[in-house]
Amino acid sequence: MATTTPTHSAAKGRTARGAAPARRRPRGFGGSRGRTLNFWLFTGPFLIGLIVFVYVPIGWSLWLSLHNAQGTVAPTEFVGLDNYADMLGDGDFVDSLVNFTIFAAIIVPITYALSLTLALLVHRIRFMKAFFRSVFFLPTACSFVVASLVWKMSLFNGLRYGMMNTVLGWFGIDSVAWLASPHPPWYWLVICSARLWLQCGFYMILFLAALQNIPRELYEAAAVDGAKPGWQTFRHITLPQLRATSVAVVLLLLIAAYQAFDEFYNILDEGRATWGRPPLVDLYLQALGANQDYGHASAGALILALLIALVTLAQGRFLGFGRGAEK
């Protein structure tokens, strides 16, 4: 790296990114040499960590994925893309991707609708706003492990004394074994409701923040134009104004769903139930289960990372996410 940096090109580099404030200050603090030194002083520790704990693992993963690495992390047998082919031909991993898709198809729209509804309700009331906001946000304090525990051992434990079964009993309905078998797939109800409880409040806060930023004049103008408060205003004013937030929320929800691990692992017996096993649990069992198969697990992890990246990019392209984030 060069220690003498032409000052004008440094300034250009900044303005090119759209960071306007750099225009008037070719000198900065100290000379260009001082700036280079300072830059590395500030970012160096982070970058070293990033290289060691993020880039090296990614590279190592890539390397492992091309080798037969069962029970060893220093493999010698190169197998090319076989691990990838195996994973894509492996019933369990492909099933886990299908499971994820089902999970995402349920959890993303419901969380979106529920957190938006809660935000609209809390936004509209005059009194006790802070109280309701706190109540819905409070589950965020709990971990997925805590929710799994309550859901599995008390709320939906399948025994007659479980809370859900007690409530059903009041209506004369027989106890349901919520987690005992995949038919009917009641376990989706258990897993999805736990996640809904945990995450709705978080996304509600995002929507509340966005709702507060909608200019009042828009609603006044709409009222003058004869739009009825309620559905019409919601559809033509509120929803379009929430577009940026909606895109961000859906993206965050999708990524979070892809990375589901905690509740599946805990609710479905350490992921041993082959039904309802998401990709991360499958990879965990591959790598840290009996086989210690780092080659296949790495290949699977990279397939998953690629899928997430594609979804992120596709959604960004499609809905214009990222324009807002770059300021």
Place this chain on the structure above:
Amino acid sequence: MGNTGLYLALGVATVLFLVPFYLIVRNALSTDADITGESWRFFPADLQWGNVRELFDDPSVPFAQALWNSTVVAVLHTLGTLLVCSLAGYGLARIPYRHANKVLYAVLFTLMVPAAVTFVPSYVLVSSLGWVSSLRGLIIPGLFSGFTAFLFRQYFLGFPKELEEAARVDGLGYWGAYWRIVVPNSLNFFAAISVITFISGWNAFLWPLVIGQDQSSWTVQVALSSYMTAQTINIHLIFMATAVSILPLVLVFVFLQRWLVQGVAQTGIKG
């Protein structure tokens, strides 16, 4: 919808959202007989405060140790992340350097690869360093969050330049200006990020599960998870453990509401 309808809907939702908390407290203060009785009891016959003592005396799971581990991990995770990521964010936002953009892209690229997906190679790396079952292994790999560094960068881009100009007149370099001017004027943002980082550190599960192979290095979440497969433990102790594990965060939530809400709104929208 009229006002009554609004409050009615919110009331019903409130009850539903609070049921799990009620179950935790009810079960934590019950005897097993209260919990598993034939008919539903809304409240335990007698509040069993002795369950707290019983939980910490139980030798099968070192719960006190796990609490201590979680505290150390969450606190150091938070402090370390704040230090490392805020410095990087400032450097990226404010110090003109020829290759700054390339560095920024290298940081942004890591956002595309979620940490949860790289746990296999990370585990391999950390175990080859000999850090399995150690606090180092639990804390250090998590400090370098591209996401947090990016949030800091975005924040510092919006930080008023005039304040730093004043620092320059006073003869401070970047380093001095950062610590004497920028940080003291950004405490709200630091607080918001630290609360969120602390919560995610306290609630993390996958990484502690992978790294915490000896009981002595279990965090609270791993300890709780171990109850779910153990045959010997009593239900009331499991729920007492749950209650104890969420108490610190519930307190954080109650007392730091404002920063927390602000922080979530910030991170989410920019994320």
